Amino acid sequence: DGGITQSPKYLFRKEGQNVTLSCEQNLNHDAMYWYRQDPGQGLRLIYYSQIVNDFQKGDIAEGYSVSREKKESFPLTVTSAQKNPTAFYLCASSSIRGDSSAGELFFGEGSRLTVL
Amino acid sequence: GEDVEQSLFLSVREGDSSVINCTYTDSSSTYLYWYKQEPGAGLQLLTYIFSNMDMKQDQRLTVLLNKKDKHLSLRIADTQTGDSAIYFCAESMGLYSSASKIIFGSGTRLSIRP
Numbered sequence: 001d002g003g004i005t006q007s008p009k010y011l012f013r014k015e016g017q018n019v020t021l022s023c024e025q026n027l028n029h030d031a032m033y034w035y036r037q038d039p040g041q042g043l044r045l046i047y048y049s050q051i052v053n054d055f056q057k058g059d060i061a062e063g064y065s066v067s068r069e070k071k072e073s074f075p076l077t078v079t080s081a082q083k084n085p086t087a088f089y090l091c092a093s094s095s096i097r098g099d100s101s102a103g104e105l106f107f108g109e110g111s112r113l114t115v116l
Numbered sequence: 117g118e119d120v121e122q123s124l125f126l127s128v129r130e131g132d133s134s135v136i137n138c139t140y141t142d143s144s145s146t147y148l149y150w151y152k153q154e155p156g157a158g159l160q161l162l163t164y165i166f167s168n169m170d171m172k173q174d175q176r177l178t179v180l181l182n183k184k185d186k187h188l189s190l191r192i193a194d195t196q197t198g199d200s201a202i203y204f205c206a207e208s209m210g211l212y213s214s215a216s217k218i219i220f221g222s223g224t225r226l227s228i229r230p
Contacts, residue, residue: 004158006158040124040222040223041222042120042204042219042220042221042222042223043159043204043220090158090159092158092159102147102149102164102166103147103208103218104147104149104161104164105151105159105161105218106161107158107159107160108158109156109157109158110156110157110158112156
């Protein structure tokens with residue numbers, strides 16, 4: 001079945017450590033995104049990529065890094081520079097909007113990161 | 117600036133209709149979306165409406181769009197316990213821009229009482 005897979009679902013990290021969250025999709029989508037979700041807040045865009053080997057900062061990119069070496073994969077690294085990393089992280093993908101697409105996002109199940 | 121606003125909570129009796137409201141600020145929005153998030157999961161697209169429409173119906177769901185007031189609503193008929201979730205309103209701007217321009221509201225938590 002086509003879909004988008006995030007791992008791990010739960011992750012604990014000590015302060016000062018980097019951690020990488022995985023996101024893989026087999027929907028043949030060109031665009032991929034990382035969002036952060038905090039309680040009572042909407043989704044905030046961290047990074048996005050519209051094509052392999054290219055990505056752009058979203059609204060809250062500081063303390064995060066990404067890579068897009070393959071169309072299917074868009075891993076997110078939460079670095080020690082991120083001051084408040086405890087959150088729920090959501091990866092999404094979409095086809096580029098056109099006649100047959102409303103540009104809707106397809107989401108993974110999320111990864112919950114807790115910093116101890 | 118771009119902003120999408122929703123109330124945070126809504127409580128409805130089982131079998132009644134739920135109406136979740138949303139206001140947005142960008143008049144150039146092309147698509148408006150409703151997403152549903154169940155506990156501990158990602159978001160799923162429920163429905164969307166193109167900005168040149170004023171209503172869309174899909175089984176128990178009815179979306180109403182008032183472009184003049186920049187107001188979007190989602191009505192769920194015959195609300196069931198399985199409808200308990202957080203509902204996000206979202207807007208996208210530009211005709212061919214990517215989904216990077218999708219702006220989400222803070223979400224409305226719908227709870228169902230017996």
